Amino acid sequence: MLRPFISPSTLQHLRIPFSFFLLPVYLFALSVSPTIDWTKALLAFVALHLFVYPASNGFNSYYDKDEKSIGGIEKPLPVSKQLLHISLIFDLIGLNISFLVSWEFALAILIYGLVSKAYSHPVIRLKKYPISSLLTIAIFQGGFIFLATYQCVNQVAVNQLFEIPILLPACLSSLMLLGSYPMTQIYQHEEDSKRGDRTMSLLLGIKGTFLYTMTVFGASTAGFAYFYYTYFEVKSAILFVVSLTPVLIFFFSWFLKTIKNETKADFKHTMRLNMLSAICLNIFYLLFYWLRP
Secondary structure, rough: OOOOOHHHHHHHHHHHHHHHHHHHHHHOOOOOOOOOOOHHHHHHHHHHHHHHHHHHHHHHHHHOOOOEEEEOOOOOOOHHHHHHHHHHHHHHHHHHHHHHOHHHHHHHHHHHHHHHHHHOOOOOOHOOOHHHHHHHHHHHHHHHHHHHHHHHHHOOOOOHOHHHHEEEEEEEEHHHHHHHHHHOOOOOOHHHHOOOOOHHHHHHHHHHHHHHHHHHHHHHHHHHHHHHHHOOOOOOOOHHHHHHHHHHHHHHHHHHHHHHHHOOOOOOHHHHHHHHHHHHHHHHHHHHHHHHH
């Protein structure tokens, strides 16, 4: 019997479906774009969500060698050297597709790939440090990807990206991730401690992580409302806040459960929050694009 080219373990750790949780930043950039080159938008989507993000996931998993639940995987299989090789191949494919979009987008993808490796590789491993790891994720998965996507689909000059109407939503993308990312680490305290990774959630503790996320998420929601009110119209700001209502209800319900029993800060609740947040944001951005003035 022929062995599959990609083993079940490698395919699992690439976590391709996990890219859905990262889709909101891409859709946000498209939703506020005045003109969209749909061919470039499709190529950018394929490069990012089918190759670059999975490559980053695989590279991270190879060096973490997690034995307990990680983002998108409740029971991770043991990793092999193949995972490292395939993740690098995926990186190369994503980079080549990016060149079909533009050299600027390809450069952005190259930078993103290098940063993601610095995040996980044991020689640098930004992941060991709570502040640097949080800022790396917030900046590069948030504002950096927003700007790269916006630039490629609108074909604007790079210097235009520093104009306030474009830079503000990029910063808001980073602010939202700044608030939400520690929540994705809340069930991994034991595993992270064993590896010597000092994550922001581990630093804050379980209750502190909830309070931190509540504060920063509240600030980012106010920022988004201001953005939509200023550059579009008040009903867009209201619709954004309303669209996040299911997320807020789930979050506070989970918080109350966790105050009574800290074991509720687990994988299943975290993944439900991630899924709910991604669904609500993705639906809002799609609706906003079709209904915007």
